[in-house]
Amino acid sequence: MANIRASVPKGTRDFGPVETQKRNYIYDTIKRVFRKYGYQEIQTPTMENLDTLTGKYGDEGDKLIFKILNSGEFYEKALSGKNTEDFNSKSILPLISEKALRYDLTVPFARFVVMHQNDITFPFKRFQIQPVWRADRPQKGRYREFYQCDVDVVGSDSLLNEAEFICIYDEALTNLGLKDFSIKINNRKILTGIAELIGKPQQIVDLTVAIDKLDKIGLEGVEKELLSKGFTPADLETLKPVILLNGSNEDKLAQLKTILNSSETGLKGIEEIETVFAYLSHFEIKTAKIELDLTLARGLNYYTGCIFEVKTNEVAMGSIGGGGRYDDLTGMFGLKNLTGAGVSFGADRIYDVLEELNLFPTTSSEITKALICVFGKAEEDYAIPVLAKLRQQQINAELYPAGAKMKKQMQYANDKNIPFVIVIGGDEVTSGKLTFKNMLTGEQTQETLEDILKKLS
Amino acid sequence: MANIRASVPKGTRDFGPVETQKRNYIYDTIKRVFRKYGYQEIQTPTMENLDTLTGKYGDEGDKLIFKILNSGEFYEKALSGKNTEDFNSKSILPLISEKALRYDLTVPFARFVVMHQNDITFPFKRFQIQPVWRADRPQKGRYREFYQCDVDVVGSDSLLNEAEFICIYDEALTNLGLKDFSIKINNRKILTGIAELIGKPQQIVDLTVAIDKLDKIGLEGVEKELLSKGFTPADLETLKPVILLNGSNEDKLAQLKTILNSSETGLKGIEEIETVFAYLSHFEIKTAKIELDLTLARGLNYYTGCIFEVKTNEVAMGSIGGGGRYDDLTGMFGLKNLTGAGVSFGADRIYDVLEELNLFPTTSSEITKALICVFGKAEEDYAIPVLAKLRQQQINAELYPAGAKMKKQMQYANDKNIPFVIVIGGDEVTSGKLTFKNMLTGEQTQETLEDILKKLS
Known part of the structure; x- marks a missing residue:
C-alpha cells in the first residue's frame, strides 16, 4: 500500500484534546441551562434525503449542499446507455445522488416534528447541537464543517417562551464568564407597522434589509439604499425619527405607540414586546443589557414576531446568537399553522471570545488530576x-x-x-x-x- | 413549493428526547471512566479525503464507503468532452468524488496521529465517540449511521495499558449496572505458538479463523473446517488439548507453558498475559469475570499482542466490546513502529442490554424536575x-x-x-x-x- 499524505479535506478540522475539552465546556454549560428551562436534546441523521433539503435555502444554498453519491453501481444504474453527452451537472445530479449532508438544524427539525407529530407532546421544547456542512469557499472563521446549537419550542404561542430565551442567553453567557453583552430585541410586526406608516407595506423586505445595515453603513448609507429602491425623500423623513428613537426601552415604546397608533399590526408588535418585558421583570437578569433595537431586522424571512440578536461588548465580533418567532416552519412538510420560536448560539464565535478574554477555566474534570x-x-x-x-x-x-x-x-x-x-x-x-x-x-x-x-x- | 413527505434515509435514525437522554447516559458513564484513566477526547471530521480511506478496509469495505460528490460543476470539470460511454462506476468515481464519510474511527485516528505527530505528547491516550457510515444493507440492529466508541493509547508498550483496559471495562460496565459479564483475554503470540506447535506457522490465519468459531460451530465444526484447509488429523490431535484446556486462568497458563515450551513467541505471549494479571492483582475488579480464552482470535489481522472481547452473561447478545494491541497502525501513513493498544465499546448493543434488563435510571439531571x-x-x-x-x-x-x-x-x-x-x-x-x-x-x-x-x- 502506497503511503498517503496525512491530511484532512479543505475547510474541515481535527479537534485535539485541548480544543475538544474547551468545546465540551461551552456545550456542557449551554446544555445545562437549556435543561434548566425544560428543553431536551434530540439528534437527527447526518444524511437527509436530498428532496428534504433542496429548495429550502434558495438557489445559492442548494449549490452549497454536499451531496452523497449513490452507492454500488450508480453509473450503470443511472447513466449507462443514456446519451450522457447532453448531460450537465444539474441534470445528472438527481440520477446519481439521493442523499445529502445536513445543511442546518432548522429544516431537519421541521422534518422531525412533522414525521413524529403523533409521538410528540406539544409544546415541544428541544435543543440540538450537531455539525452541519456547507460547500462554501473556506476562509478565516468559515469552515465547511461546523457546529450549530439551536433551541426551539413549537406548539406554544406564549410570550413566556421569548422571555425565557432572553433568560437562557443571560444565564448561559454569564456562566461562561462574559461580563458585558447586549441582547437586542425587536418585533417583525413593528417593522411591518413602520412600512405601513410610510405607506409601502409591500416593500417591507427592502426596508428592513436597508435599516438592518444602520450599524455598518450609517444613516446616510441607509438613506441612499432606500432611495435607490424607490423610497422618496418624504418616506425617509417619516422613517428617520423612528429608527433614531433613543432613550430607555420604556421611552422608546411610549414614543413608538404614538407614532404607530394607526397601525394595528405595529401596536400588536409593541404589545408583544411589553408582555415579554413584563415576564422578564419577574426573573433576575444577571449580566445582559436588554435593548429594544428598532433597526434589528434579521435576514430570514420566516420570522413573524419577536426577533433577537446577541452581541458581546467586550470583543469586536459579529453576533454570537440570534433567533425569533416563526409561524410556519413545518408548512414545507405539510403541517400548517404550527407556531414556534427559537434561538441559536454561535458556539465557534463564543469559543473565540472566551479564548481572547482568557475565560476558559484552567481546571476541568476532563483532565488527569x-x-x-x-x-x-x-x-x-x-x-x-x-x-x-x-x-x-x-x-x-x-x-x-x-x-x-x-x-x-x-x-x-x-x-x-x-x-x-x-x-x-x-x-x-x-x-x-x-x-x-x-x-x-x-x-x-x-x-x-x-x-x-x-x-x- | 410542493409538499415533501417527511422521512429519513434508509438505515438512519432520529433520536428523540428519551433515546438521546439514554444514549447520553451511556456515553457520559463511559467517558467519565476513560478520563479517570487519563484518556482525553478528540474529534475528527466527518469527511476524510477519499484516498485516506480507500484500500484500508478491503475491496468489500471500499464499496461500503459513502462518497461525497464534488461540488459545483463536477460534471463539466471531470466528464464533459470525454467519451463517457466507456466509463463505469469505478472509473468515473475518482473523477467526480474526492471525499468520503468516515467508515470507522481507527483509520482517522491513525491519520490524526501522523498528521499531528509533532504536537502530540506520547504516550498519546485518546478516546473518540463519533458516528461512522457504511452503505451496508440495513437490517435489524444494523444501521448505515451508527456510533463507535474507541479508546486507544499509542507510543507505550507497557502492559499496564492492557491491564487498565480491563479495569476500564469493569468499571464502566459496573457503573452502567451490569451484574454478570466476562472479559475474555488471549494473545496473538500464543496463537502463533500454537501454529508453530502444529508445524504450520504460515497457516495462522486459517487456524485462528476456525478456532474462533468454537462457540458457534462446536469442536466438530472446527475440525471439519481445518481439515478442509489442509490440516491433518494429526494436527488436530495436537491442537485439541490446547483449545480444550480448562481450569482456572493460572491452571491454563501453567499447562500452556509446558505445551508451548519450544515456541519462543508462544512463551512471550504467556509472559505478557502473566504480566497483565500481575498488574491486575493490584486493582479491585468489581464485577468482571476475567477468562483466558485460547479460542479467542478476533478477526482483524493488525493485532499483535493481547486481545480482548467482552460478553454479557445476562442477555443473549454478541460481544459488547473488544480490542487489543497492534504494532503498526500508523504505517499506512508512513509512521512506522509506533506501538499501540485499544478497545472499543459496542454502545448500541449496550443500549439494548440496558433496555432489556431495565437498567436505565428513572431520574436524570437532563429531565425537568x-x-x-x-x-x-x-x-x-x-x-x-x-x-x-x-x-x-x-x-x-x-x-x-x-x-x-x-x-x-x-x-x-x-x-x-x-x-x-x-x-x-x-x-x-x-x-x-x-x-x-x-x-x-x-x-x-x-x-x-x-x-x-x-x-x-
Whole structure:
C-alpha cells in the first residue's frame, strides 16, 4: 500500500484534546441551562434525503449542499446507455445522488416534528447541537464543517417562551464568564407597522434589509439604499425619527405607540414586546443589557414576531446568537399553522471570545488530576497500589509507564495540564513519604499517601 | 413549493428526547471512566479525503464507503468532452468524488496521529465517540449511521495499558449496572505458538479463523473446517488439548507453558498475559469475570499482542466490546513502529442490554424536575416568581403556558417523565399553600413554597 499524505479535506478540522475539552465546556454549560428551562436534546441523521433539503435555502444554498453519491453501481444504474453527452451537472445530479449532508438544524427539525407529530407532546421544547456542512469557499472563521446549537419550542404561542430565551442567553453567557453583552430585541410586526406608516407595506423586505445595515453603513448609507429602491425623500423623513428613537426601552415604546397608533399590526408588535418585558421583570437578569433595537431586522424571512440578536461588548465580533418567532416552519412538510420560536448560539464565535478574554477555566474534570512518576521498574510495584487508591477515590490519575527520564515525565504532565505530580523513587519507597509536586506553583513537599489523598479530594 | 413527505434515509435514525437522554447516559458513564484513566477526547471530521480511506478496509469495505460528490460543476470539470460511454462506476468515481464519510474511527485516528505527530505528547491516550457510515444493507440492529466508541493509547508498550483496559471495562460496565459479564483475554503470540506447535506457522490465519468459531460451530465444526484447509488429523490431535484446556486462568497458563515450551513467541505471549494479571492483582475488579480464552482470535489481522472481547452473561447478545494491541497502525501513513493498544465499546448493543434488563435510571439531571401548572392567565402572575425561585436554586423547572386544561398539563408532565407537579389555582393564590404532586406515587399535598424548594433540592 502506497503511503498517503496525512491530511484532512479543505475547510474541515481535527479537534485535539485541548480544543475538544474547551468545546465540551461551552456545550456542557449551554446544555445545562437549556435543561434548566425544560428543553431536551434530540439528534437527527447526518444524511437527509436530498428532496428534504433542496429548495429550502434558495438557489445559492442548494449549490452549497454536499451531496452523497449513490452507492454500488450508480453509473450503470443511472447513466449507462443514456446519451450522457447532453448531460450537465444539474441534470445528472438527481440520477446519481439521493442523499445529502445536513445543511442546518432548522429544516431537519421541521422534518422531525412533522414525521413524529403523533409521538410528540406539544409544546415541544428541544435543543440540538450537531455539525452541519456547507460547500462554501473556506476562509478565516468559515469552515465547511461546523457546529450549530439551536433551541426551539413549537406548539406554544406564549410570550413566556421569548422571555425565557432572553433568560437562557443571560444565564448561559454569564456562566461562561462574559461580563458585558447586549441582547437586542425587536418585533417583525413593528417593522411591518413602520412600512405601513410610510405607506409601502409591500416593500417591507427592502426596508428592513436597508435599516438592518444602520450599524455598518450609517444613516446616510441607509438613506441612499432606500432611495435607490424607490423610497422618496418624504418616506425617509417619516422613517428617520423612528429608527433614531433613543432613550430607555420604556421611552422608546411610549414614543413608538404614538407614532404607530394607526397601525394595528405595529401596536400588536409593541404589545408583544411589553408582555415579554413584563415576564422578564419577574426573573433576575444577571449580566445582559436588554435593548429594544428598532433597526434589528434579521435576514430570514420566516420570522413573524419577536426577533433577537446577541452581541458581546467586550470583543469586536459579529453576533454570537440570534433567533425569533416563526409561524410556519413545518408548512414545507405539510403541517400548517404550527407556531414556534427559537434561538441559536454561535458556539465557534463564543469559543473565540472566551479564548481572547482568557475565560476558559484552567481546571476541568476532563483532565488527569495526578500523574505518578517512577524512577524505574522497581518502584512500579509500589506505585501501582497508589494509583489504584487514587482512582478508588474517583480521582483522575495516571502512572507514566516505567523507564522514561524524569524530565520527559514532567514534560508529559505539563503538556497535558496535569496539576499534580507524585514522584516515587527509592527514597520514597523506604520512607513511605511521597514527593508531591504542584505543577502550577512548582511547590514540592514530602507527604504520606493519606495526606495526598486528602489534598486531591 | 410542493409538499415533501417527511422521512429519513434508509438505515438512519432520529433520536428523540428519551433515546438521546439514554444514549447520553451511556456515553457520559463511559467517558467519565476513560478520563479517570487519563484518556482525553478528540474529534475528527466527518469527511476524510477519499484516498485516506480507500484500500484500508478491503475491496468489500471500499464499496461500503459513502462518497461525497464534488461540488459545483463536477460534471463539466471531470466528464464533459470525454467519451463517457466507456466509463463505469469505478472509473468515473475518482473523477467526480474526492471525499468520503468516515467508515470507522481507527483509520482517522491513525491519520490524526501522523498528521499531528509533532504536537502530540506520547504516550498519546485518546478516546473518540463519533458516528461512522457504511452503505451496508440495513437490517435489524444494523444501521448505515451508527456510533463507535474507541479508546486507544499509542507510543507505550507497557502492559499496564492492557491491564487498565480491563479495569476500564469493569468499571464502566459496573457503573452502567451490569451484574454478570466476562472479559475474555488471549494473545496473538500464543496463537502463533500454537501454529508453530502444529508445524504450520504460515497457516495462522486459517487456524485462528476456525478456532474462533468454537462457540458457534462446536469442536466438530472446527475440525471439519481445518481439515478442509489442509490440516491433518494429526494436527488436530495436537491442537485439541490446547483449545480444550480448562481450569482456572493460572491452571491454563501453567499447562500452556509446558505445551508451548519450544515456541519462543508462544512463551512471550504467556509472559505478557502473566504480566497483565500481575498488574491486575493490584486493582479491585468489581464485577468482571476475567477468562483466558485460547479460542479467542478476533478477526482483524493488525493485532499483535493481547486481545480482548467482552460478553454479557445476562442477555443473549454478541460481544459488547473488544480490542487489543497492534504494532503498526500508523504505517499506512508512513509512521512506522509506533506501538499501540485499544478497545472499543459496542454502545448500541449496550443500549439494548440496558433496555432489556431495565437498567436505565428513572431520574436524570437532563429531565425537568418540576412542572408548574396554572388554571388560567390570572394565576400566571403568581406562578412566574415561583418558577424563577425554582431555577435560582438550580432546579430544572417549567411552567406550562396558561390556557390549557389541567388534564393536558398532567399529560405533558407524564410524557416528559417530570417527577413533580406544582398546581396553582385560585385557592393556592389565596392560601399561599401550593398543591405539590408526586407523579410517581400520585401523592398530593399542600405545601408552602419554602417546603417545596426543600423537597426538590
